[in-house]
Amino acid sequence: MPLTLGVIADDYTGASDLANTLSKEGVRTVQTIGVPDAALALPDADAVVVSLKSRSIPADEAVAVSLAAYEWLKSRGASHILFKVCSTFDSTDAGNIGPVTDALRLATGAAIVPVTPAFPETGRTVYMGHLFVGDVPLNESPLKDHPLNPMTDSDLKRVLARQSAGRVGLVPLKDVAAGADAVSARLEHLALDGRTAAIVDAVFDRDLEAVGVAAAALPLSTGASGLGLGLARALIADGRVLRQASDGAALAAGIGGYAAVVAGSCSKATLEQIAIAEGQMPVLRLSAERLVTHPEAEVAAALDWAKARLASGPVLIAASGAPEQVAEVQARFGRHAAGVAIEHGTAAISEGLVAAGVRRLVLAGGETSGASVDRLKIPAFLVGPEIAPGVPLLRTEGQPGEPMVLALKSGNFGGPDFFAKALAMMGVAV
Numbered sequence: 001m002p003l004t005l006g007v008i009a010d011d012y013t014g015a016s017d018l019a020n021t022l023s024k025e026g027v028r029t030v031q032t033i034g035v036p037d038a039a040l041a042l043p044d045a046d047a048v049v050v051s052l053k054s055r056s057i058p059a060d061e062a063v064a065v066s067l068a069a070y071e072w073l074k075s076r077g078a079s080h081i082l083f084k085v086c087s088t089f090d091s092t093d094a095g096n097i098g099p100v101t102d103a104l105r106l107a108t109g110a111a112i113v114p115v116t117p118a119f120p121e122t123g124r125t126v127y128m129g130h131l132f133v134g135d136v137p138l139n140e141s142p143l144k145d146h147p148l149n150p151m152t153d154s155d156l157k158r159v160l161a162r163q164s165a166g167r168v169g170l171v172p173l174k175d176v177a178a179g180a181d182a183v184s185a186r187l188e189h190l191a192l193d194g195r196t197a198a199i200v201d202a203v204f205d206r207d208l209e210a211v212g213v214a215a216a217a218l219p220l221s222t223g224a225s226g227l228g229l230g231l232a233r234a235l236i237a238d239g240r241v242l243r244q245a246s247d248g249a250a251l252a253a254g255i256g257g258y259a260a261v262v263a264g265s266c267s268k269a270t271l272e273q274i275a276i277a278e279g280q281m282p283v284l285r286l287s288a289e290r291l292v293t294h295p296e297a298e299v300a301a302a303l304d305w306a307k308a309r310l311a312s313g314p315v316l317i318a319a320s321g322a323p324e325q326v327a328e329v330q331a332r333f334g335r336h337a338a339g340v341a342i343e344h345g346t347a348a349i350s351e352g353l354v355a356a357g358v359r360r361l362v363l364a365g366g367e368t369s370g371a372s373v374d375r376l377k378i379p380a381f382l383v384g385p386e387i388a389p390g391v392p393l394l395r396t397e398g399q400p401g402e403p404m405v406l407a408l409k410s411g412n413f414g415g416p417d418f419f420a421k422a423l424a425m426m427g428v429a430v
């Protein structure tokens, strides 16, 4: 059966967030890691979310891999493409949201692309083109201290224009509140005026329903899970997708083995979650400096520490540091080099944990999860029940050997008790 919705996600946790939203709305969804091999047999699905690791790579590479994902999705019949970006619009003036949206627009033949990172369930709202995170503008939120892409401007019209070849317009809330026809009319007007993308305001889920109907009539949209919700509801309402309840309970059934958490996210939410976990399970804080200068020794020491404890219950291993620690490491080694070296270290630790018998694994941070999932050579996931908004339980699919259950947590997501909750849903008591 041909696909209806094809999603190209710029990181792995973001992909599982979107897959979670689609599956919660009743869309049969599979998440793949990278552009699937021709040989990979996938279960029947209405939506495939292709997870890329393209958020923080050079823009030309992000464009190339996104176009490859597009070609694969098109060959499977996808009638609408959603480019899934972070709900906090993580990007820099060099990209990659603008360059990838531009390239996909040309490939799909779209005149204009609606763009909205709104995700009201997690407090991301867009008004007059400005993104709010909870009750503060993006540039006053913890995202101003992000290790890879500090967000210092809440005006997404400006942010997107700086990284796009085309001109950027706005679909204001008054049009969105007037409904899907008003959104379509405004997009058409902006396209005639030479705009190639438009930031779309949205504050409530009902706004995203209107945006979803307008977007589903176009070949391409760019956004986060809120737009996924709008598209899912629109595709079900117009009969392109038949709503199906997901069989979440069965997902983790029969998967035993040791359990662990590996964290590389330095977000405020993750730092708080690690602090809470310290009262619930053994926690090892890695030295970020040694992960850069002596990676093999730091990884080996962490694995020795874990192996001595895994039989007694879950363990947590974190590279994550507070903003001042991150700044110090970056000043010494460079932002990109430090990030990549630390991701390699946490990925090697994930690999060592699985070799030691871990089958239930929670990963925190988009880049961190991406590096670990690649190292574990997982081709795809079935999407299960929600642990917290934006974070589902995932079961590996298409991998030789025993299946595993994982959670890929976006840095900013999850309540303070997230790690214990995720482990509990995997059948592990802390």
Ligand SMILES: Nc1ncnc2c1ncn2[C@@H]1O[C@H](COP(=O)(O)OP(=O)(O)OP(=O)(O)O)[C@@H](O)[C@H]1O
Pocket: 011, 013, 014, 146, 147, 148, 264, 265, 266, 267, 270, 288, 319, 320, 321, 322, 325, 326, 327, 329, 330, 338, 339, 340, 341, 342, 343, 364, 365, 366, 367, 368, 369, 409, 410, 411, 412
């Ligand atoms: N102590 C540290 N000092 C400097 N950089 C670190 C440290 N610990 C982790 N990092 C790096 O910070 C980056 C965190 O990015 P990651 O995407 O994993 O988390 P996040 O941005 O919070 O999550 P998300 O992308 O889902 O919002 C990674 O590149 C990681 O290697």
Ligand SMILES: O=C(O)[C@@H](O)C(=O)CO
Pocket: 011, 013, 014, 015, 017, 018, 085, 086, 087, 088, 119, 224, 225, 366, 390, 410, 411, 412
């Ligand atoms: O949209 C979000 O906030 C998340 O899915 C994400 O992409 C964070 O990395």
